[in-house]
Amino acid sequence: MLRLEGRVPIIGTLITQTSRGGFDAAGLAPERYTDKRLRRAEQAASFQRGAGVISFSGQSPEQPVTPGVQDRLSVMLQLAAIANAWSKPPPAGEHFLIRVVGARGDAHVWSLRFEGLQSVDTPAGSVRALRFLREPEGPQDTRAEFWLDPARQYLPVRARLTDGSSDAFELLRVN
Numbered sequence: 612m613l614r615l616e617g618r619v620p621i622i623g624t625l626i627t628q629t630s631r632g633g634f635d636a637a638g639l640a641p642e643r644y645t646d647k648r649l650r651r652a653e654q655a656a657s658f659q660r661g662a663g664v665i666s667f668s669g670q671s672p673e674q675p676v677t678p679g680v681q682d683r684l685s686v687m688l689q690l691a692a693i694a695n696a697w698s699k700p701p702p703a704g705e706h707f708l709i710r711v712v713g714a715r716g717d718a719h720v721w722s723l724r725f726e727g728l729q730s731v732d733t734p735a736g737s738v739r740a741l742r743f744l745r746e747p748e749g750p751q752d753t754r755a756e757f758w759l760d761p762a763r764q765y766l767p768v769r770a771r772l773t774d775g776s777s778d779a780f781e782l783l784r785v786n
Contacts, residue, residue, distance in 0.1 A: 613684050617780065625649045626780070630684040632658065637679035639689045644682035646714035654714035656682060671716020680710045680718075687757055687767045690723070690743055694765035700741060703727035707743070721745045721755065731758045731769050733783050738768050751776060760784070 617626040625648065632642035640660065647653040655668040658680070664673040665680070681689050686709055693707065694700070705725045712718045726742035740758035747754045754773045759765040766784075773779040 613688065615684055615782070617782075622649070628684045630682050632685070635660075635678075638692050639681060639685045641680075641682045641685045644684065644712070644714055646683070656712050656714045656716075658682075665712055665718075667714065667716045669715060674712060674716070674718045677710055680712060683711060683713050686711050686721070686755075687770060690757055691759055691765040691767065694741060694759055694761075700728070701725055719748070719752070723755070723757075728761075729758070733768055735784065738762075738784075740768050741765065747774070 612629060612631040615626070615628045616624055618624050627647045628645065630641050630644045632640050634640055640658070642658050642660075644656045645653055646655075653668070657666045658676055659666060660676050663676050665676055666673050679689070689709060690707070703726055707723045707725065709721050709723065710718065711721045723743045723745045726744050728739055729742045730737050731740050731742075738758075738760055740760050743757045743759070745753070745755040751774060756771040757767055758769040760768040767782070768784045770782040771779050
């Protein structure tokens with residue numbers, strides 16, 4: 612199970628996301644993804660692989676389950692699994708397509724461009740990490756940036772998610 616919490620002093624927890632599931636031939640295979648935001652009801656996506664559909668807790672229509680589909684949290688670890696399988700990194704500019712589903716019924720194919728090895732500052736110091744970038748497809752779409760640490764099996768050392776309606780949400784490894 613993956614769990615992400617974003618907290619701010621005095622206000623408390625702004626966001627809690629969870630993803631649980633297993634593995635299949637395409638890598639990580641989420642079964643249930645939840646997204647809870649401050650002052651909003653929890654939303655969920657259920658990956659019903661046997662029935663071939665993804666259902667949502669809201670009024671969103673079902674989506675088909677496709678090989679390699681990820682949720683907004685598991686996509687980071689799917690990238691880490693992809694990088695771990697490389698004998699050497701591809702050239703900068705290479706694109707990776709991953710279908711990503713949110714808890715509110717949104718589903719998009721994310722084109723993540725490999726940007727190469729870059730230095731990234733973290734509270735634990737500077738790290739040389741592989742950077743992946745997803746440019747938004749529209750003004751309200753998500754821009755996603757992920758930096759994966761080769762020294763830690765390509766686990767994310769930093770992630771930044773930005774959409775057209777809010778400030779960036781940034782995650783940093785602290786140790």
